[in-house]
Amino acid sequence: MSDATADSVVLEARDIVKTYGATRALKGVNFAIHRGKVTTLFGENGAGKSTLMKILSGVTTPTSGEIVLDGAPVVFSSTVDARDRGVSIIHQELSLAPNMSVRDNIFLGREIRNATGVDYAEETRQTAALMRELEEEIDPSTLVEELRLGQQQIVEIARALSVNARILIMDEPTSALSASEVEVLFKVIRDLTSRGVSIVYISHHLEEALQITDYAVVLRDGAMTANAERSEIDLEWIVRHMVGDHYDRGSPPGGYEFGDVVLSVSGACVEDKNKGALLVDNLSLDVRAGEIVCIYGLMGAGRTELLEAVAGRVKLAGGDVKLEGRSLDGLSIAARIERGLVLVPEDRQRDGLVQTMSVGENLTLASIGSFVRRMLTQPAREKQIVQDQIRDVHIKTAGGRAAIGSLSGGNQQKVVIGKMLATGPRVILLDEPSRGIDIGAKAEVFRLLGEKASQGLAVVYSTSEVQECLSIAHRIIVMSKGRISAEFGPDVPKEDIMAASGEAVAHDAAIH
Template sequence: MSALGKAVEGLGETVLAARNVAKSYGNIHALKGVNFEVRRGQVTTLFGENGAGKSTLMRILSGVTPPSSGEILLDGVPVTFASSVDARDRGVSIIHQELSLAPNLSVRDNIFMGRELRGPTGVDFAEEERQARALMEELEEDIDPLTPVEELRLGQQQIVEIARALSINARILIMDEPTSALSASEVEVLFKVIRDLKARGVAIVYISHHLEEALQITDHAVVLRDGAMTAAAERRNIDLEWIVRHMVGENFDLGAPPTGYNFGPVALSVRDVSVTDKSGIELVDRLSLDVRAGEVVCIYGLMGAGRTELLEAIAGRQALSGGAIVLEDRDVSRLSIAERIQRGLVLIPEDRQRDGLVQTMSVGTNLSLASIKAFTRGLFTSTAREDALIADSIRRVHIKTGGADLPIGSLSGGNQQKVVIGKMLATLPRVVLLDEPSRGIDIGAKAEVFKLLAERARDGLAVVYSTSEVGECLSIAHRIIVMSRGRIAAEFGSDVTKEKIMAASGEAVVA
């Protein structure tokens, strides 16, 4: 099976449209009379800050939730989707921003879950495996279809999510942040697939906070702001400045390294640390690094450079195969994650949904979870102290929420990220590690996160963050560490150029 096919006629015709669509949740107006259309054989890119209404509009178009008012037109005819399955059966498929895979099931089973292929004697597992393998080849991923999803890295799980959507052979494909966990090479493969799908006549909606990346693939751009459409234009009439101006009203930058103070003593010392995978391959190879109180250090590297493994080893999530982790002159290498948190060493993980949040809990409970000892005495909890901590965290981290009692899933991606950061900062750490802190959040929320980190560095917090985006290196970092194949390939100050960083990582620099 192939998700791709021959070119078709009728390219550019509107196949799916929203007319005066509004959506309210109580007093919150997520969408305010939006008009939006998707064209056959074209990519319509939807830009907007977290909370602008992008995901809400996509959930309506894909049948996940009904609109409060307005109508949806499919091929010019009003339609009501009873569910996402109903929308899928009519040719509308969505790749959600947050992964919706079953980690204990195989790649094959995840791709065909809920629409299993049937044979004379039941589910045809052999045919499912063959089709899953063909999809992996099409996406240029060497993934065995029988591998449990939980054994895959985050980027590979994203590929499985994409493969599941492609397997449906949809007429309309909605991609909500499909590249947030992909490497540069994986993004290129996805863009190749998108171009082939366009030639076949598939209408694509593409949502991404990687603005420059999205410009490579878009044919038509729409900007949402506070639930309303603020701009729409063809690709030839837009650039990065146009997008940012209509998204946030002004050009945003990610700040500069905080100044006006002296660094304190060494807060974190990584000494000859090695991390080995199950097959004995060195993911981190005898790496040493010191970070001082008040210093902001960025760790840059391509996918597989060892960034995540290093941060997880420091935080206690990965076992060391050699070396030591020293926090303020005390070896914490043998301490548990909880014990390291108590001593002031915390990690904000890359996958906030799986590792940073409890989806069944409220905004407030997620914020207070890591600080529970601060307001408990024996078997009793001080509700007043907990409420004060939650209110203080919401204020300090600038979380936009209708209330602390609301479910965490009611927040936008950027505000969920702020909850994870706020939860760990509430423990009053001495060192904070952040793995891809801007993953899946918009330029405005990204600027707020980096501003917050810079403010805390001025207060003496040692900050270490990893990123695969060069622009984020050139923001608040005093020092930039480039990793390659588990080792430090180069070290730079804040005045380094983008080209030097990329060259040191082994990444090709495109003129």
């Protein structure tokens, strides 16, 4: 739609300031949402994206500044108030009740009622219709805790859609979605915009965001630094405005010899509990000290199951895992961490962090065993570890004592990485660790892993982004249907990696 009304501004933030104690999260931001268009908000971790969206959806109030809806100033007293006026938000951190059904989560707080009470049949019908629209086979009565992370994200999206909002804010809606699920979401977004719904989209997957967006806005340190229409920009433009001209996408560390094999997986099998099929099918892999191995694959290729089995989270149905020549059979997760094998899990909300604890407590959580074992409390040493990790992993926080919930999404992810590195491991497994991490921080994490590798750490890094393999790996393993379908060195063309995974090779724009 190109007529003037279609392009008009529906919701506007004027000179918004938000402070949290000494932190100035937003420093006077102007931001406009256009009717029937997608506006993408880009910015580094902690730039203030989520904070701005929380203000525009009634989650929190600005310290100063004005919100203008349809040309008139408004004050949103709550999310319910904002929702009643047509603004709905999909949060970056999933906010579903795990022990409730998909249906009950979608209608929580706005149950459909009939003469006798809640009309569960109607709620079920509407939930099923939403799932069909999102092309996801999820039964409305399934408990949310039984869904994989990506499916939970779909439910979160369905809940926002069910409100029939005029303005829909999506804060990192695709971080756990597969490529085909993203396709479906984009179809839904196009359908919504064609009906006049306005979308705000936030993602650290820059190529993906470029595909869907009409307008781009870049936030940096709480201030808007750039603003343009889609036709005027490309990937380079975003990166330049996000992190400046000094961006370097990195390369695998070199100039040293690998050591002995530290991790040896032989004939590993993992069974699907429900169907009895093999999610990991007789897979063998050796990793040497100092080596960085990337495991590339599509969602469902068995990468997470492999890493979880190696880390002791799920049982092997066959095969063996050895660390420095000794079998890990029967050892608990904690015992494996003691031996020097750690996992940075896929789902940081559920597995990685304790939300009621501080940044510092979370950082030392996995290494606490060694403090206690020595029957000493060593506050000085503990404080040192916390400070080292905050510095090394570039965690943007007021300090070790800050609540974990006060950190931006990407910075929480960095805490999980820091926590595992703090144990001084011999082998680190990382499952899609870069989700939600900005492009600059990603480069920092790569640099840090490269440095640790050159000191002898063995790194196994699972990713569904080809570019990440090329930026970090000495060796690239492609997984498909639970098996290794190909193995490459670091100079392989992108297309070969994708083809080996069973993926259609997309002709996307890349940063050159």
